[in-house]
Amino acid sequence: MAALLQLEDVSKNFGPVVALRDVSLSIDEAEAVGLIGDNGAGKSTLVKILSGVYAPTSGRLRLDGQTVDFHSPLDARRSGIEMIYQDLALCNDLDVSANIFLGRELRRRFGLVSLLDRVGMAAETARILDELGISITPDREVGSLSGGERQMVAVARALQFQPRLLLMDEPTAALSAEKIRVLLALVDGLKNRGVSVLLISHRFTDILHVCDRIVVVRQGAIVGEVQPHAQPPEHTMALMHALMTGDRTPDA
Amino acid sequence: MSQESAGPEAVPTPTAIASGPRARLSAAMERRLGGVNPGLLVALVVRFIGLSIFSPYFFASQNLLNIGRAMAIVGIASVGETIVIISGGFDLSVGSVMAASGMISAFLIGAGVPLPAAFAASIGVGIGVGLLNGAIIGYARINPLITTLATLSIVRGLSYVLSGGREIVVDNETWVNFGTDTFLFIPYIVLVLLATFLVAGLAMPRTLFGRYAYAIGSSARASRLAGVAVNRWRLAFYVSCAGLAAVAGLVAVSRIGYAQPSANAGIELDVITAVILGGASLNGGRGTILGTLVGIALIGVINNGLTLVGVPAYWQLVVKGSILLAAVVYDELRRARQDES
Numbered sequence: 001m002a003a004l005l006q007l008e009d010v011s012k013n014f015g016p017v018v019a020l021r022d023v024s025l026s027i028d029e030a031e032a033v034g035l036i037g038d039n040g041a042g043k044s045t046l047v048k049i050l051s052g053v054y055a056p057t058s059g060r061l062r063l064d065g066q067t068v069d070f071h072s073p074l075d076a077r078r079s080g081i082e083m084i085y086q087d088l089a090l091c092n093d094l095d096v097s098a099n100i101f102l103g104r105e106l107r108r109r110f111g112l113v114s115l116l117d118r119v120g121m122a123a124e125t126a127r128i129l130d131e132l133g134i135s136i137t138p139d140r141e142v143g144s145l146s147g148g149e150r151q152m153v154a155v156a157r158a159l160q161f162q163p164r165l166l167l168m169d170e171p172t173a174a175l176s177a178e179k180i181r182v183l184l185a186l187v188d189g190l191k192n193r194g195v196s197v198l199l200i201s202h203r204f205t206d207i208l209h210v211c212d213r214i215v216v217v218r219q220g221a222i223v224g225e226v227q228p229h230a231q232p233p234e235h236t237m238a239l240m241h242a243l244m245t246g247d248r249t250p251d252a
Numbered sequence: 253m254s255q256e257s258a259g260p261e262a263v264p265t266p267t268a269i270a271s272g273p274r275a276r277l278s279a280a281m282e283r284r285l286g287g288v289n290p291g292l293l294v295a296l297v298v299r300f301i302g303l304s305i306f307s308p309y310f311f312a313s314q315n316l317l318n319i320g321r322a323m324a325i326v327g328i329a330s331v332g333e334t335i336v337i338i339s340g341g342f343d344l345s346v347g348s349v350m351a352a353s354g355m356i357s358a359f360l361i362g363a364g365v366p367l368p369a370a371f372a373a374s375i376g377v378g379i380g381v382g383l384l385n386g387a388i389i390g391y392a393r394i395n396p397l398i399t400t401l402a403t404l405s406i407v408r409g410l411s412y413v414l415s416g417g418r419e420i421v422v423d424n425e426t427w428v429n430f431g432t433d434t435f436l437f438i439p440y441i442v443l444v445l446l447a448t449f450l451v452a453g454l455a456m457p458r459t460l461f462g463r464y465a466y467a468i469g470s471s472a473r474a475s476r477l478a479g480v481a482v483n484r485w486r487l488a489f490y491v492s493c494a495g496l497a498a499v500a501g502l503v504a505v506s507r508i509g510y511a512q513p514s515a516n517a518g519i520e521l522d523v524i525t526a527v528i529l530g531g532a533s534l535n536g537g538r539g540t541i542l543g544t545l546v547g548i549a550l551i552g553v554i555n556n557g558l559t560l561v562g563v564p565a566y567w568q569l570v571v572k573g574s575i576l577l578a579a580v581v582y583d584e585l586r587r588a589r590q591d592e593s
Contacts, residue, residue: 074479089477091470093537094463102467103478105460115458 003065004029004196005050005081005165010059012045019045021220023059027165032187032197036204037217038244043200046217047167050198051083052076082163086170088154092143097125099142100157128156132186148179155186165196172206184210204240208233216243295550317439321431321507323552324445325350326519327545328500330526331452332493334544336396337527338456339489340469340536341389344400346497347519348407349378351512353501355411357427358420358511367426371502378498379491381407386490390483404520411513419512422505431506441503448496453541465489469536521569525576526551533583 005027012020020042027033037043048054049061052070061068063079070076073083090099098121106117106124125138134152136145142153151171158166168187172180187197187210199207204214214226224243228236329346336343353374360370381403388399422428430440456462464485467475476482505511530547532539554575558568 073477085477089471089474091467091474091537093470094467098463098467102475103480105463107460114460116460116463118458 002029003027004031004063006062006065007046007049008060008062010046010049010056010061012049012054013057019220020049020056023217023220023222025215025222027196027198029164029196030191030194031213032191032199032211034204034207034211034214035198035200035217036202036207036214036240036244038202041217042220043202043217044169045220047083047169047198047200050076050165051081051167077161077163080162080164081167082158082161082165083167084154084158084169084171086173088150090142090150090154090157093141095139095141096129096136096145096153097122097138099153100125100128100138100160102157104160125156128160132156132159132189134186146179147174148176148182151175151179151183152186155183155190159190159195163195165198166190167198167200169200170202171199172201172203180206204244205237208236214240216240218244218246317434319552319556320442321439322555323548324439324441325500325504325507325516326522326526326551327445327548328448328503329497329519330523330530330544330548331448331541332496333520333523334527334530334532334539334541335452335456335465336489336493337524337532337534338469338536338539339465339486340472341486341489342396342400342534343385343490343493344397344520345381345385345404345407346493346500346523347516348404348411349381349494349497350501350504350519351515351517352381352407352411352414353378353498354505354511354515355414355420355513357502358422358505359414361422361424361427362420367424374502375495375498378494378496378501380494382491382494383487385494386483386487389490390486408513408517415513417513419510421510427502427506428509429506431503431509441507444499444503448499449541449545453545456541461485461488466537469538471537521572521576522551522555525572525579528576528579528583533587534580535587 003026007023007025010020010023011018023042023046025046035043035046045054049056049070052073052075055069055071061070068075068079070079076083091102094102097118101121101124106120107114108117108120109115122138129136129138129152132152132155134149134156136149136152142150145153151174155166171183175183184207187199190197199211201207208214208228211228214228215222216224216226223246224239226236226239226243231239329350333343333346356377357367357370357374360373361367365373385396385400385403388394389396433440435443456465464475464480467478467480468482468485472482501516504516526547527539527544528534528547529550530539530543530545532543551572554572555568558571559565563571
């Protein structure tokens with residue numbers, strides 16, 4: 001499979017503080033990659049570089065093999081990288097349909113005035129949710145939804161930008177075990193549609209089964225990579241734990 | 253006894269936020285009424301009946317027309333304030349803008365400028381104040397209370413400067429007649445109010461302007477991340493508010509026939525109370541134009557009723573302030589309960 005996004009020797013300093021050191025990482029098309037590390041390991045700095053919030057101090061980003069510079073989150077979005085924040089960044093007072101179309105509202109012209117096409121947006125929202133297997137009605141107020149449902153709305157919303165890579169920051173943090181399964185099934189579905197997913201988490205057990213690879217970050221550097229399906233789960237667990245805590249170098 | 257006559261039943265009581273089926277029913281009613289809380293409507297009806305019994309003058313048509321005219325002026329300004337509050341903002345400067353608007357037109361007409369040009373100048377100045385408010389709040393990220401408190405003072409001060417503090421009597425027939433004339437027994441002033449409410453009430457749920465007022469009020473960050481030009485839309489909201497305040501100021505002058513720099517001082521109390529009673533949330537993201545119309549009616553009835561029943565003017569301020577406090581506390585309790593569930 002072709003590499004969608006590559007980081008080459010990316011470092012990021014904040015003054016004298018080295019947040020990331022020579023990080024190289026490649027994400028293939030339609031691949032789900034986990035990014036694991038303790039708080040402060042450098043996960044969020046890495047994600048902010050991918051989503052265009054920070055520019056790297058040194059190193060390169062390549063998209064389809066071409067070097068790219070992101071100066072803002074908008075640049076990243078235009079390149080097909082969509083971010084779902086941990087707090088989901090939804091408007092709780094608006095309904096599902098209004099949230100999904102926020103910033104890209106459908107409108108109809110009536111002479112001089114341009115009005116929202118509320119019926120059209122609701123119908124389109126129903127279709128999108130149905131396609132993703134999400135059973136939420138478009139006119140529900142987002143604030144009245146459960147954590148899992150809100151997560152689904154955020155995913156559905158992100159997909160409207162037709163991303164090639166979806167970054168999900170701590171997607172399982174607010175979810176029950178059952179809702180995590182639903183979410184992961186959704187991620188699996190995204191892979192089938194050719195969308196790559198980077199799942200950022202500090203709890204690797206949540207995302208173990210859905211990821212093709214799990215990359216472990218510690219103290220600003222990538223310390224190892226685990227392929228969860230290559231060995232029995234308990235072995236994977238032990239390996240990941242060792243990598244995260246730095247107890248020993250991995251055998252692999 | 254004055255407090256009692258105006259007090260408790262005018263305020264949505266805590267029972268309205270009880271849990272269980274009743275709360276669900278109340279929430280369902282609220283949705284159907286477009287965000288107006290049902291307790292408010294009940295309060296309005298109770299008030300109306302109560303006052304008509306207390307005073308033989310209440311239902312007299314002349315009295316109703318008076319309420320209508322007085323409240324229309326507050327009402328026009330309240331529409332703009334509703335938009336700003338829905339968008340998560342706040343505008344204290346409406347009373348000052350109203351006074352400045354009236355003074356500018358009265359001054360220009362006195363100097364021989366034709367009426368349409370004078371009105372355009374007044375509304376233009378209103379728009380300018382709105383731009384200033386919106387720019388400072390949006391781009392410089394200054395708290396809206398402080399920003400509009402400052403412009404309240406600046407604009408009021410300039411109104412005094414314009415005439416050296418004196419009032420200006422308006423001798424333009426068209427303008428003054430507008431304040432007293434009626435169409436099919438409905439004062440022109442009230443027609444302006446109804447037109448404003450109709451346009452805003454239809455536009456808020458149906459246009460990008462309205463949609464973004466709710467979205468930005470609900471979460472400015474989420475809106476920004478979605479690509480909404482938050483600061484530019486904030487300008488639009490503050491401009492609508494100040495622009496409508498300028499119109500309200502012109503209407504206010506037509507009612508009394510002269511402009512004075514001290515006009516409409518303190519009117520922001522009525523305006524903001526009406527908006528909050530109408531169900532808009534100070535936290536932004538919630539509120540409707542229809543709700544504000546009900547809020548206006550309620551304030552009008554309270555103002556007028558307190559006078560008819562003989563409550564001294566000083567006590568009226570106490571009562572109105574208490575109502576505002578009760579309304580915001582109620583809103584906060586309701587929100588807290590929603591967050592729990």
